[in-house]
Amino acid sequence: MVSKYHSRTKTVSITQDSCMRCGRGKKVTDVQSGEIVCSNCGYVISERIEDSGPEHRNFMDGQDTSRTGAATTLSRHDRGLATIIDPYNKDASGKPLSSAMKTTLSRLRIWDSRTQAHKSSDRNLKIAFNELSKLKDKLGLSESTIEKTAYIYRKALEKRLARGRSIQSLLGAALFAACRESETPRTIKDIEQVSNVRKKELAKCYRVLVEKLDLKIPVISAVQCIARIANQLGVSEKSKRLAVKILKDYEESGNIAGKSPTGLAATALYLACVNTGEHFSQKNIAGASTITEVTIRNRAADIRRALNLDQKFYERNHSWGVN
DNA sequence: TAAGATAAGAGGGACAT
DNA sequence: ATGTCAGTCTTATCTTA
Numbered sequence: 570m571v572s573k574y575h576s577r578t579k580t581v582s583i584t585q586d587s588c589m590r591c592g593r594g595k596k597v598t599d600v601q602s603g604e605i606v607c608s609n610c611g612y613v614i615s616e617r618i619e620d621s622g623p624e625h626r627n628f629m630d631g632q633d634t635s636r637t638g639a640a641t642t643l644s645r646h647d648r649g650l651a652t653i654i655d656p657y658n659k660d661a662s663g664k665p666l667s668s669a670m671k672t673t674l675s676r677l678r679i680w681d682s683r684t685q686a687h688k689s690s691d692r693n694l695k696i697a698f699n700e701l702s703k704l705k706d707k708l709g710l711s712e713s714t715i716e717k718t719a720y721i722y723r724k725a726l727e728k729r730l731a732r733g734r735s736i737q738s739l740l741g742a743a744l745f746a747a748c749r750e751s752e753t754p755r756t757i758k759d760i761e762q763v764s765n766v767r768k769k770e771l772a773k774c775y776r777v778l779v780e781k782l783d784l785k786i787p788v789i790s791a792v793q794c795i796a797r798i799a800n801q802l803g804v805s806e807k808s809k810r811l812a813v814k815i816l817k818d819y820e821e822s823g824n825i826a827g828k829s830p831t832g833l834a835a836t837a838l839y840l841a842c843v844n845t846g847e848h849f850s851q852k853n854i855a856g857a858s859t860i861t862e863v864t865i866r867n868r869a870a871d872i873r874r875a876l877n878l879d880q881k882f883y884e885r886n887h888s889w890g891v892n
Numbered sequence: 893t894a895a896g897a898t899a900a901g902a903g904g905g906a907c908a909t
Numbered sequence: 910a911t912g913t914c915a916g917t918c919t920t921a922t923c924t925t926a
Contacts, residue, residue, distance in 0.1 A: 769903075776904095827905095827917070850894060861919055866896065 606800055644701055644719035646694035654678045690726055697722060697736050700764075704744060707763040708755060717747035724782050734774055738766045742774030749786045754797045756831075758859050791816050791825075794834030794858070801857045802849055804838060812841035815872065822875040828868065832860050836868035 641648045654677055658666045666674065698719065705715050721743040725731060731739055741764040748755040757775070761768045779786060792813055799809045816837040819825065825833060835858040842849045851862040 772903090829918075832918080851896095852894075862895080863897095863920080864918060867918085870896095 642716065642719070643723065644698050644715050646691050646698055654681050693726060693731060693736060694723070697740050700737060700740055701744070704740075704760075704763055708744075708759060710744075710748070710753065710755070711751075714744075714747050714751050714753050717751060718744045721746050721778065721782065721784070725778060728781055730777060730781055735766070735770075737764055738770045738774045739778075740764070741766045741771045742778050745771060745775050746778050746784055746786065749789070750784065752787060752789075752793070754793070756859050789830055791830040791834040791837070794831050795838055798831075798835055798838055798854065798858045802853060804842060804849065805845065805847060808838070808841045808845045808847050811844055812837040815840055815876070818876055819872050824871065824875055828871075829860065829864075831858055832864045832868050834858065835860055836865050836872060839865055840869060840872060 654674065656678070658671050658674065660666055701715060701718060701722075704710075718740070722740060725739060725743060741760045744764075745755070745757055745760050747753075757768055757771050760766075760771060764771075778784060795809060795812050795816065798804075799812070804812075812834070816833060819833070819837070835854050839849065839851060839854050842854075851865045855862045855865055
């Protein structure tokens with residue numbers, strides 16, 4: 570028997586020490602969201618950091634520095650535990666086997682393979698988790714989010730939710746659910762782009778998952794969205810704080826039901842930037858927040874009406890208590 | 893060139909049948 | 910389960926400053 574090994578290399582290369590945008594500030598790594606951010610100006614230096622989780626080495630033999638297989642994981646169809654009989658008819662020293670032994674081994678191989686990955690659910694998991702590891706790389710996700718996705722996907726199979734749905738769409742939905750659960754800021758659009766599944770399909774599967782598996786998804790607050798958009802654009806701390814203030818004031822006016830949190834966040838940020846004189850156009854902000862300029866305009870009109878702001882409200886900056 | 897206005901259409905939630 | 914309806918958001922296009 571020969572163990573299956575999965576080698577993993579992990580290199581986190583950071584070539585610059587200071588932020589390339591402001592020249593000051595340290596790079597702060599946010600493992601959960603998978604971003605490297607400047608501690609001074611909030612600029613997102615890299616959105617796709619590589620996995621910096623533990624590696625698994627052979628500690629049994631002090632001389633042997635070889636990497637060994639990964640720890641057991643939900644994100645492999647056999648949890649990373651399988652062994653297979655290798656296909657070469659050689660013994661441990663590399664000599665060919667006797668013909669009697671060859672016959673025995675080939676019978677053993679057949680029975681070995683029959684015990685593995687031959688239930689339909691196993692085949693499904695195998696394909697799905699292969700896909701999952703690709704998505705992980707493309708989206709720069711953390712190991713814990715991937716494990717969560719695998720857990721949700723397994724549950725979905727157990728509940729027979731895969732019937733009539735493609736593996737890709739169900740997996741994408743599970744991934745989105747895992748991101749939402751772990752508050753990793755990835756949108757359904759992000760997943761659409763890397764998984765070749767239509768947004769509509771993903772959203773449909775996602776709703777089924779949430780309902781049937783009784784997932785407890787934390788409600789994303791517009792305030793969190795502000796931070797995400799602001800980081801992406803490199804908006805100043807001052808504008809960020811003002812945006813939060815505008816949002817809170819608007820929430821108090823009681824008109825936020827049914828409005829998308831991202832839209833509100835983007836608009837609050839836009840208004841805040843107008844106020845502080847930072848130049849970010851509606852187009853900039855729409856691009857960074859996956860909503861459209863029109864939505865920003867509509868929300869901006871609502872907010873201005875509700876809070877009695879006119880175009881030049883920055884003249885009353887002092888009344889916002891942000892300086 | 894950015895912002896505003898308008899219209900058409902898609903998709904989802906609430907509700908009734 | 911299916912249909913309808915009001916409200917939200919997106920896409921596209923044109924106008925205005």
